[in-house]
Every structure is written in C-alpha cells, then in structure tokens.
Amino acid sequence: xxxxxxxxxxxxxxxxxxxxxxxxxxxxxxxxxxxxxxxxxxxxxxxxxxxxxxxxxxxxxxxxxxxxxxxxxxxxxxxxxxxxxxxxxxxxxxxxxxxxxxxxxxxxxxxxxxxxxxxxxxxxxxxxxxxxxxxxxxxxxxxxxxxxxxxxxxxxxxxxxxxxxxxxxxxxxxxxxxxxxxxxxxxxxxxxxxxxxxxxxxxxxxxxxxxxxxxxxxxxxxxxxxxxxxxxxxxxxxxxxxxxxxxxxxxxxxxxxxxxxxxxxxxxxxxxxxxxxxxxxxxxxxxxxxxxxxxxxxxxxxxxxxxxxxxxxxxxxxxxxxxxxxxxxxxxxxxxxxxxxxxxxxxxxxxxxxxxxxxxxxxxxxxxxxxxxxxxxxxxxxxxxxxxxxxxxxxxxxxxxxxx
Amino acid sequence: xxxxxxxxxxxxxxxxxxxxxxxxxxxxxxxxxxxxxxxxxxxxxxxxxxxxxxxxxxxxxxxxxxxxxxxxxxxxxxxxxxxxxxxxxxxxxxxxxxxxxxxxxxxxxxxxxxxxxxxxxxxxxxxxxxxxxxxxxxxxxxxxxxxxxxxxxxxxxxxxxxxxxxxxxxxxxxxxxxxxxxxxxxxxxxxxxxxxxxxxxxxxx
Numbered sequence: 001x002x003x004x005x006x007x008x009x010x011x012x013x014x015x016x017x018x019x020x021x022x023x024x025x026x027x028x029x030x031x032x033x034x035x036x037x038x039x040x041x042x043x044x045x046x047x048x049x050x051x052x053x054x055x056x057x058x059x060x061x062x063x064x065x066x067x068x069x070x071x072x073x074x075x076x077x078x079x080x081x082x083x084x085x086x087x088x089x090x091x092x093x094x095x096x097x098x099x100x101x102x103x104x105x106x107x108x109x110x111x112x113x114x115x116x117x118x119x120x121x122x123x124x125x126x127x128x129x130x131x132x133x134x135x136x137x138x139x140x141x142x143x144x145x146x147x148x149x150x151x152x153x154x155x156x157x158x159x160x161x162x163x164x165x166x167x168x169x170x171x172x173x174x175x176x177x178x179x180x181x182x183x184x185x186x187x188x189x190x191x192x193x194x195x196x197x198x199x200x201x202x203x204x205x206x207x208x209x210x211x212x213x214x215x216x217x218x219x220x221x222x223x224x225x226x227x228x229x230x231x232x233x234x235x236x237x238x239x240x241x242x243x244x245x246x247x248x249x250x251x252x253x254x255x256x257x258x259x260x261x262x263x264x265x266x267x268x269x270x271x272x273x274x275x276x277x278x279x280x281x282x283x284x285x286x287x288x289x290x291x292x293x294x295x296x297x298x299x300x301x302x303x304x305x306x307x308x309x310x311x312x313x314x315x316x317x318x319x320x321x322x323x324x325x326x327x328x329x330x331x332x333x334x335x336x337x338x339x340x341x342x343x344x345x346x347x348x349x350x351x352x353x354x355x356x357x358x359x360x361x362x363x364x365x366x367x368x369x370x371x372x373x374x375x376x377x378x379x380x381x382x383x384x385x386x387x388x389x390x391x392x393x394x395x396x397x398x399x400x401x402x403x404x
Numbered sequence: 405x406x407x408x409x410x411x412x413x414x415x416x417x418x419x420x421x422x423x424x425x426x427x428x429x430x431x432x433x434x435x436x437x438x439x440x441x442x443x444x445x446x447x448x449x450x451x452x453x454x455x456x457x458x459x460x461x462x463x464x465x466x467x468x469x470x471x472x473x474x475x476x477x478x479x480x481x482x483x484x485x486x487x488x489x490x491x492x493x494x495x496x497x498x499x500x501x502x503x504x505x506x507x508x509x510x511x512x513x514x515x516x517x518x519x520x521x522x523x524x525x526x527x528x529x530x531x532x533x534x535x536x537x538x539x540x541x542x543x544x545x546x547x548x549x550x551x552x553x554x555x556x557x558x559x560x561x562x563x564x565x566x567x568x569x570x571x572x573x574x575x576x577x578x579x580x581x582x583x584x585x586x587x588x589x590x591x592x593x594x595x596x597x598x599x600x601x602x603x604x605x606x607x608x609x
Contacts, residue, residue, distance in 0.1 A: 056579065063585065067592045074596040085596050090553060093589045094544070094560070100582035101537070101564055107575055116576035 001257040001395075006180075007050060009261045009391065013176060013268045014043045016384045020169045020272060024373045024380070026279065027167035028077040035075060039173065042068045046177045050184055053119040058185040059099055062149060065181060066092040069174055073166040084165040091158040095148030102141030106192075109134035120188040124195055136201075139193050143203045146186040150179060151237060152244050153213040159240070160221070163233035168275030171229075175236040175267040180260045183243050187256065190247055208248030214241035215340070219347050226286040231354070232274040235310050238347060239263050239318065245340060246321070249328045255404055258395055259324070262317030265388040266310055272381040273306040279370055279377075286354060294362040298378055305385070307355060311348035315392040318344075324404055407528070410450070414532040417443040417566070421539040421559045425500060425546060430482050433555055434475055440562055441470045447529060447569035458577050465580075469587025474558055477590030481551055484597050503542045510538075529570035536563030554590070561586040 001009075021039060025032040042065065049061040070089035074082050107118075110126045127135060148155030163171040193203040218238040225231055246259050280299040283289050309316040322341045329337025366374045398404055420443070423436040444466055452459035536559055543556020565583030568575060 060581070067588055070592055071595055082596055086551065086593060089589060089592055089596070090557065093557065093585055097557075097560060097564060097582075097585055100585070101567070103582070104564075104568060104571070104575060104579070107579070108571055116578045118576075 001254055001261050003050060003257060006257045006261050006264075007047060009264060009387070010043075010046060010050070010177065010180070012387055013264055013384065014173075016272070016380055016387070017169055017172050017176070017268055018043075020172070020275075020377060020380050021167075024275075024377050025167060025169065026373055028075060032075075035072070038068055038072060039170075042072065042173060042177070046181050049181045054117045055119065055123065055185075055188060056103060056116050059096070059103060062099075062146075062181055062185050063093075063096040065178065066096060066149070069162075069178065072170045072173070073162055075170060076165060076167055078165070081165040084161040088158045088162040091155060092149055095145045095155055097145070098148065099142050099145030102138045102143075102145060105134050105138030105141060107138075109138060120191060123188075123192065127192075127196065135196065139189055139196065139203060140201065142189045143186065143193065143207070146182055146189065147207070147210060147244070150182040150186065150244060151214075151240050152207075153210050153217060156214050156217065156237065159237045160230055160233045163236055163271075164227065164229040168229075168271050168278070171233070171236075172268050172271035172275075175233075175239075175271060176264045179240045179243055179263055179267075183247065183256075183260060187247065190250060194250060204248045204250055207244050211241045211244035211248060212340075214244065215343050219343065219350065222347065222350060226354070228274060228278055228281070228284050228286065231351070232270055235270060235307075235347070235351070236267050238344075239267060239310070242318075242321070242325075242340070242344075246325055246328075249325070249332060249334075249337075251324075251328055255324055255328070258317070258398075258404070259321045261391055262321045262395070265384070265391045266306075266316065266318050269381065269384040269388045270306045270310055272377065272384050273303045276374060276377050276381060277303045279374060280366070289361070291361060294364040295358060296366055296374075297363055299374075300358050300361075302378070302381060302385075303358070304355060307348065307351050309385075309388055309392075311344050311351075315389055315396070317388065317392040317395050320392060320395045320399060324399070327404075410446070411528060413443055413446050414529060417562075418532050418535050418539070421536050421562075424555045424559060425539060425543055430479070434479060437478070437555060437558060438471070438475055440559070441466065441474070444470070444562060444565060444569075447566060451569050451572040458580070462580055465584055465587075469584045470558075470562075473587045473590050477594055478554055478558075480594060481554070481590075481597065499546060500542065503545070507538055507542075511535075529566055533563045533567035533570065536560070536566065539563075551593075554586075554593075557589065558586045 018036075018039060021032060022036060045061050045065050045068065049058055049065070052058055052061070066089060069092075070085045073088055074085040106123070109128060109132050110123070115122075151159035163175050166174065190204055190207070215238060218234045218241060222231060222234045225234065240263070243259060243263055246256070251259070276299050278284050280295055281289055282293050305313070310318060312319055322344055325340060326337055329335070365371075395404075417440055420436045420440040424433050424440075427433050427436065445463075448459070448462055448466065452462065540556050540558075540560025540563055543559060544553055547553045547556065561583060565580070568580050568583050
C-alpha cells in the first residue's frame with residue numbers, strides 16, 4: 001500500500017464514521033451538527049499529516065489533533081468524559097513537548113543552519129559526523145514523545161479511558177486515525193536512528209520492548225475488565241502496540257502503510273460494532289446484562305465477527321499483518337517473533353470466553369424505540385465491514401503474488 | 405547584557421519554579437507564575453531585535469498566551485471546579501525532598517556534559533532551562549489531581565521556551581511556537597469545561 005491508497009482508505013472509512021456520527025449520535029443531548037466541522041477538521045489535519053514530509057509540520061499537526069480530539073471526547077458530556085478528555089489532553093501535551101525538545105536538539109546538532117521545513121532526506125544529509133550527543137538525545141526524546149502520543153508504555157494510560165468514555169463514533173475516529181498520524185510522524189525518526197547507529201541506545205530495540213510490554217498489559221487488563229467500552233479500547237490498544245512492535249523491525253514503507261491501513265479499517269469497524277452491542281444490550285457492563293431483555297442475532301454476529309477480524313479471522317487484514325510480521329522477523333533472524341501471534345491468539349480466546357455467553361441470550365428483533373438508530377448503524381457498519389474485508393483480500397492477493 | 409545580571413535573573417526564574425512547586429495556595433502560585441512569565445521577556449529582549457517581526461510576534465504571544473490566557477485560565481479553572489482539590493499534593497513535600505536529592509545527584513553526574521554544551525554554545529541559560537524542565541517533571545509526580553498539574557506543565561514549557569530563546573540564532577524562525585503549547589492547553593481545557601458547564605445549566609438545549 002502506498003500513501004495515496006492509504007489516503008483513499010482513510011477517506012472511505014471517514015465517510016462511514018461521519019455518517020454514523022451525523023445520523024445516529026445518541027450519547028448525549030448535544031447537537032452534533034454543530035460539532036461536525038470539528039470532526040471534519042480532525043480528518044483534514046489527518047490527511048495533511050499523512051501527506052506531508054516535513055518533520056516539524058507533522059509534529060505541529062499531531063499536536064493540534066490532540067486539542068481537537070480532547071474537545072471531541074468531552075462531547076459525551078458526562079463528568080467522567082470531561083475528566084478523561086482533560087487527561088488525554090494533558091498526557092498528550094506532555095508527549096508533544098518532549099517531541100519538541102527532541103526536535104530542538106536535532107535541529108541544533110545539524111551541521112548547517114536548518115530550515116523549519118525540513119524532511120528526513122535533507123536532515124540525514126546535514127547530520128554531523130557520528131558521536132554527536134545532541135542529535136542522539138534529540139532522537140531519543142522525539143521517539144519517546146511520539147510513543148507517548150501513540151499510547152505505548154509508559155504513556156499508555158490515556159488510551160483506555162479516552163476511547164471508552166467518548167461517544168463510540170468519536171472513539172472510532174480517534175482509534176482509527178490517531179495511530180496512523182502518530183506512526184507516520186514517528187517513522188522518519190526510526191530511520192534517522194537506524195542511520196545514525198547511536199552507540200548509546202538503539203531505539204528500535206526500545207520500541208520492541210515497550211510495544212511488547214503494552215501488548216502484555218492490554219491482555220492482562222482485559223482479563224479483569226467487564227466493561228464493553230473498555231474491552232474495545234483495550235483491543236485498540238493491542239493493535240496500536242502491534243504497530244509499534246512492527247516498527248521495531250523497521251519494515252518497508254509499503255508493508256508499514258498496509259499495517260496502518262489494517263488498523264484503520266478494523267478499529268473503525270470494531271468501535272461501530274461495539275456501539276450497536278452496547279445499545280442493543282442496554283448495558284455497558286457484561287455483568288449487568290439483563291438476560292430477559294435478550295439480544296438480536298445481527299448484533300451478536302457482527303460483534304463476534306469484529307472480534308475475529310481483530311485477531312485471527314483469515315480474511316482479516318490484521319491476520320495478514322501478523323503473517324507479514326512473522327516473515328519479516330524470520331528474515332531478520334529473530335525467530336522469537338512467533339511469540340506475537342501467540343499473544344494475539346491468547347487475546348482472542350480470552351475475548352471469546354467473555355463474549356460467547358451472549359449466544360445464550362434469548363433472540364429478538366430490535367426494540368421499537370431503538371430500531372431506527374440501530375438499523376442505520378448496522379447498514380453503515382456493513383460498509384465498514386466491506387472496507388475491512390476489501391483491505392484483507394487485497395493484502396492477501398498482494399502477499400500471495402509476492403507483493404509484500 | 406552583563407553576564408552576572410543575566411545569571412541573577414535566571415536564578416530568580418528557577419526559584420519562581422521552585423516557589424510554584426512548594427506553594428500550595430493558588431493565589432501565590434499565580435503570583436510566581438506571573439513572575440516567571442515576566443522573566444521570559446529578558447531573554448526575548450536580549451536575543452531578538454526590535455526590527456524583526458518575530459520579536460513582536462513573540463512579545464504578543466507571551467503577553468496573550470502566557471501572561472493572560474495561562475494566568476486567567478488557571479484562575480478560571482480553579483473557580484470552576486466543583487471540588488477544591490486543586491492544591492492537594494499527591495505525595496507532598498517528602499517526595500519533593502527525595503526529588504531534590506535525586507536532582508542533585510543527577511546534575512552532579514550530568515554536569516560535565518552540561519558544561520560541554522554550555523562551553524560549546526556559550527549559553528548559560530541552557531543549564532537553567534534544563535533545571536526548569538526537571539522541576540516541571542517533578543511537579544507531574546507531586547500533584548494528585550490532573551488539573552493541579554497545569555502549573556507544573558507551564559514550568560516545563562517555560563523551560564523549553566527559555567531553551568529556544570537561548571538558541572535563537574541557531575534554530576529556524578517559527579520553531580518558537582512549540583514553547584506556547586501550555587497556552588493552547590489552557591484554552592482547550594477551558595473549552596472542555598465550558599462545554600460541561602453549559603450542559604449542566606441547560607443552555608445547549
């Protein structure tokens with residue numbers, strides 16, 4: 001996948017989410033049409049950020065996404081969502097500051113006077129001879145800051161609440177677009193680190209370790225969670241950590257963009273299904289489900305399919321991403337890479353254990369008061385499912401014909 | 405400007421950060437914040453020329469985003485909050501003391517490296533900006549409530565801005581905007597809380 005294909009995928013996914021937001025917003029009494037320009041702005045910033053090559057501009061756009069995202073989370077208008085929005089804003093602002101500090105150090109260490117519109121290639125050509133502490137620290141700070149913005153350990157604790165407390169459409173937007181924008185901004189720094197070969201610390205190894213810790217954390221936290229929203233957030237966190245782990249292997253650009261595309265389509269689909277399940281169940285906690293209320297077949301099937309697509313369903317782009325990860329790891333002689341799909345399998349079976357009891361609930365049609373909203377939600381979710389499957393099939397075709 | 409005078413101002417700048425960390429009453433925290441923001445004008449006047457547009461942009465940004473928005477915003481948020489947890493410490497002064505000891509040890513080991521930087525770039529402000537960034541980080545651990553961490557973030561950002569001002573002639577113009585993240589943070593926080601207040605009072609309906 002190339003940047004243009006990724007942008008096309010972002011566009012179609014955004015369309016699905018945007019329609020869900022405009023026509024099926026039920027989280028609060030907020031007039032969502034008033035806030036829709038802000039969601040549009042979020043998407044436009046995402047597109048520019050994916051398109052641009054300038055490192056400083058990317059930082060500026062990622063930081064501005066933080067401010068827009070925080071306001072969007074608070075649209076739930078509950079006390080918890082406001083606190084969460086603030087936490088999201090604060091932690092990500094600290095992350096942005098750390099990246100900025102890193103950028104200053106790198107720009108200060110360049111041989112010639114740097115221009116503010118500088119891309120990776122120009123930066124590498126202006127790098128001083130080896131053993132420059134300023135540049136090394138700059139790369140370290142930048143990557144550390146971006147990892148906080150991505151939601152990787154130790155800056156992971158904003159992810160769970162932020163995705164769980166916002167409206168499901170907003171969580172869908174954030175979980176789909178935020179990892180893409182941040183990863184694309186982080187990617188040049190990993191190449192810079194690889195080019196510079198710092199004797200102090202190899203940041204790709206650091207990312208691998210921190211990504212693995214985040215993967216394990218999300219599984220561990222999942223085991224004790226019964227809140228549907230939090231469970232979905234933890235799956236999104238697992239996907240983000242997966243992207244970080246892949247970046248630790250320094251993949252080719254087309255593989256990197258494909259995995260980002262996989263994350264976009266699956267996270268959008270997953271959160272859309274979660275929204276339907278939560279309304280249809282009438283509860284957000286699995287322990288508080290009213291068994292007499294029942295559930296519709298379509299909701300159960302969609303959510304179980306979303307779970308499968310998130311981990312091990314053969315046509316899922318995530319499943320293909322795992323196969324690609326194994327191949328890259330084996331090519332680099334890192335045989336322990338099979339550990340990651342095992343983690344994915346473990347997460348999948350744990351989630352089945354939590355959600356399979358839904359099948360035993362009595363079956364019914366949508367409740368009359370919710371029918372209009374849920375019908376529309378299901379239709380739009382099918383669009384997101386189609387996009388996910390399309391990405392999966394295309395990837396599989398490319399993989400089988402040696403494209404990756 | 406005379407090296408010694410500059411040094412004294414930088415020491416006062418750092419001491420005001422310490423004041424914000426130690427002080428738990430909002431009124432005095434705001435006083436120290438204003439004092440620190442006032443000290444930011446010194447490197448600005450020292451490093452930039454009046455003829456440059458950048459100088460005026462930065463002057464207006466410090467006055468509005470830091471001088472007005474930050475101080476007004478912190479005060480507004482303090483009043484808006486239903487509970488008054490604002491100044492309650494997380495670990496209180498024992499952690500501050502531990503942090504002080506840790507900081508002294510850290511700076512003792514980093515002194516050679518920092519000295520190399522300062523000699524190489526002949527900038528004494530770098531040490532003070534590093535100290536401020538460290539004190540800002542300390543504040544993140546000291547306070548229990550998310551809102552009460554704002555002054556610490558402002559210290560952190562002021563340290564970064566001082567760093568940028570010190571290296572003004574080596575860094576590209578326009579990069580200074582990164583030092584004003586705290587201003588944007590305050591404005592967004594006010595928007596978030598405003599939204600909640602309006603919803604409670606029913607103005608959105």
